[in-house]
Amino acid sequence: MRIPNLPESFTSKHAAKGWPLGLAGVALIIIGSFLSWSYDDQILGDLSLNFYPGGLQILAIIGAVIGLLLLLTAKGPLESRIGPWLDAALGLRALGLWMLIYMVLVLVAITTDSDGLINVNPGGWVSFVGALLLFLGARVVPLREHRDLAAARAPGWAEVLAIAVVMAGVLFGAAYALGRDDAWSFVLFLVFAAGVIAMMVRTGILTWFGHVAQRQKKILTLSAFLVAFLFPFTQNGSDANMSIATQVLVFAATAMGLNIVVGLAGLLDLGYIAFLGSGAYVAATMSQSAFATIGWKPPFLVVVLLGASVAAVLGLIIGSPTLRVSGDYLAIVTLGFGEIFRFSMFNLDGNNGPNLTNGPNGVPGIPDLEIGSFNFGATHTIAGIDLGRFSNYYFLLLILIGGVILVFARLNDSRIGRGWVAIREDEKAAEAMGVNVFGLKLLAFSVGAFLAGLAGTIKAHQDGAVSPDQYVFLESAFLLAAIVLGGMGTIAGVLLGATILKLLPEKLRFFSEYRLLLFGLLLVLMMRFRPEGLVASRRRQLEFHEEDEELAVAIEHELVEEAK
Template identity: 70%
Template sequence: MNLPTLPDTLREQHSGKGWPLALVGSLLLLVSGLLSWSFDPSILGDISIAFWPASLQLFAMILGAVGVLLALMHRGPLHRLGDWFDTALGLRALGTGSLLFVVFSLVAIASEAGGLVNVNPGGWLALAGALLLTVGARFVPQRQLNSFAKAKANPVLEIVVIVLGMAAILFGAAYVLGRDDPWIFVGFLVMAAVAFMALARAGFFTWMSHVAQRHRHVLTLAAFVVAFLFPFTQDGSDANMSIATQVLIFAATAIGLNIVVGLAGLLDLGYIAFLGSGAYVGAMMSNAASATIGWKPPFIVVMLIGACVAATLGLIIGSPTLRVSGDYLAIVTLAFGEIFRLSMFNLDGNNGPDLTNGPNGIPGIPDLNLFGFDFGKPHTVFGIQLGRFSNYYFILLLLIGFIILVFTRLNNSRIGRGWVAIREDERAAEAMGVNTFGLKLLGFAVGAFLAGLAGTIKAHQDTAASPDQYIFLESAFLLAAVVLGGMGTVAGVLIGATILKLLPEKLRFFSEYRLLLFGLLLVIMMRVRPEGLIASKRRQLEFHEDDEELAQEVQADHLIDAAPEAAR
């Protein structure tokens, strides 16, 4: 997102002009949101009113506020923070991104209102501010920074930052899901991406990772509180909650895959079969008229059976195939995913046992009813009506909590360190006495077990199970969520799963071009941040080997992890 770097001599010669220009540009961006941007009040959420910012005006003000904050941290009342944050790099990323955002906004106004003649002074002021910020940021000199590992802030302040960050995520998600205008939705994505890159380049998220380590329990609690409150921001909308439930199912499955790919380093391209096996078990043992198994145990039992069936399939596919690795393992798992899908087609009573009704699947699956609570009926809580999908959202949230607990416990155990050793160098791990085959098989079984749990709920939430739901493209999306979010991390995979499931749904207004745009966004993201949006330090070091501070942090974390083992 940065422009080509200026020569050092030129930057030193005009360094005194860079900071004032960047500050003025940021202030102009901030003020522009208070002015009218268009003559037409019927477009883009009515951006024709002054001193009442909406949509694009509000987004410009957010970018301007980030610019003012970074500028004052570089030189001003907050200058002491500039010793820890790389404000120069942050301002450069913000300047380039803000210019991109303003140009996009002007194009949106011209497209919706019929030409640039309909752009009011607020839009042109935003363009001037973005240009000044872009130019000024190029001349802002970088400073010598302190290490975040030595930073000690007020614990109360750090907790406040965590709470404010979670609140921003909640309101941001509620806002963007409530936007039907494609220009506003894409504008929000551009604004969020620009702000994210600016703060990331400045080192804000590196600091947040240290804060998260110091207040891990607070962060976890805040995250679950935000997730719990999300349905109460949707005014009973089933459309958005349907997307949210699909995101949670996708995320739960992706965390299971993260064990196989992110920790053990095994490339699995047929993982969707484990989700499908759990879904079919849930469908066959449901009270649907087309269900093929007469036994109808309680749903908790069904969940365990579906998870065990998926784990058994993981053992079956893992035992003969984990002797291979790399591309060969990917081909074998890809074949397994296709075998599962074709088997569901053939188990129709003609080509095999009558279990799945073949291509017709098992439709008409009734909603869950646990302890007298009907998931198919709306319920009113605190005066807010929660629909059918909100009910499933809450049970999926509990499932996500259980899966995260399993993942983190395994990751921090001797088993998790064995998986990481296999991922880094399988031959070296085996030479050190690690049971590589047993641990790889365990990884397949545990990951499949977690996916099977999610599948049993998915069958009832979808009210149907059919082979067409479990194609190779779904496995590819799951793998992309792990890689994009950050291999071996929980928060990264949750964010990656949200992006990969949310964007295609909200980009439907682009019709046949939505997958093309979606692919381009993924390419840009992976080009800018190849280690993932929220990467583990070890994974990040693979892409930034010259970062000595990061190497010291990774070594310190390794010593901390090894201390309990040495004590034993």
């Protein structure tokens, strides 16, 4: 989010006031954060104590410290060392704006939760005034010419340290966000995180980190999986938070499969949830549940392969006759397939057809997995931390999503992946160049379905029950939204989009029926201001911003760096 710049004549006239105003704002934010913000100690994690900052007050202090560093870089001791590389003034403007939004929302939250603005204590007003002064001061801090930070090269150990710091921030940020019990605290954390990210974008730090990530791909990948592995140890055995985390991983693994179909091959599939459901039903009907309808009880590894294979066969069955059409017609056909699958699960109840699924009752009472002597339903203690059943499934899903990412990355970089991209860009041109269009489309459908079936077999045991109403069209729409929101054809984008789409509705239950309205509004704004997605591929960025010459030059520079 940004607001128009002030006229240059006004900025130059009041430039001398920007630095002292900013310093005063930083000081007031910190002072106010050590004072009580709220009279009511039952809201927002208790902000009613003096000289004992709560979680939201600590976030304000962190934001103020970042603002202080930017001020010292714009005009101060750090100006000669970091100033030539860092666009500190633009970063300060972004941070000042978001800190003001943060404090305004804090006052709104206190007013809403405690029934009156009178319940805001003096510390809240002091920090609000500080945020306002920081915002005003940042608006008149003069902009300076600076070098391209993306071209800056740091020693290898410094780049590894930067990755470690960012990954540690992600770990603690995720732990803090999931630990918020009320929606307002969660929303305020998101606003603070958005402010920090906006600051990093405007200063050029995020661009520099992107180049570091390209140079240190292996270390970044290992760090990301290490953070994901350590996450359950930050939750103090909370089954509620780990339940959300496992849902996110199932959703992300399924979305990664759909990303092959939509993101790489460009085939609009609106019935993809059926492939997840087919894998889940295979696992349920072969489980040890008293309601299972198939007498054969093979080991789980066999069930996983069977569930994924059944989903892949369904992908071939639906793909063979329908991939002759494209665009809107393909979307309608796949939507129909999703509904056919759901109604088929209703009708396979012994009355309208063979008794395979128990009809609308589904298959309840699915027991927890047991692989060898390891029971996924039991609590295990590691390093003094209790890990419950959801933590156990989390680790299993983490292994699954690692395999899914590996498959996606290898396919994307292969000749097959390039063929899919060619089909997505121009099917007729790809066919004219000798690409087997129909075969590659069919392969995309079957591989995507196979990955969804894998996730479905684990989901059945994690949920403990399977029923047809779990696999409605809205779930397919959410999967598609995760890909578009995160960035089509990318790995990090889909993971981020899936996390947002699963996490936000769960944590915003406080807003009751308005949460989907707010959520939809966020999606609309996202599609308006960043249609290429949060973590877009360079190709899609150029498609949506063809007129941006600076972006084209930056991408050309990145390609040269990668070639080296």
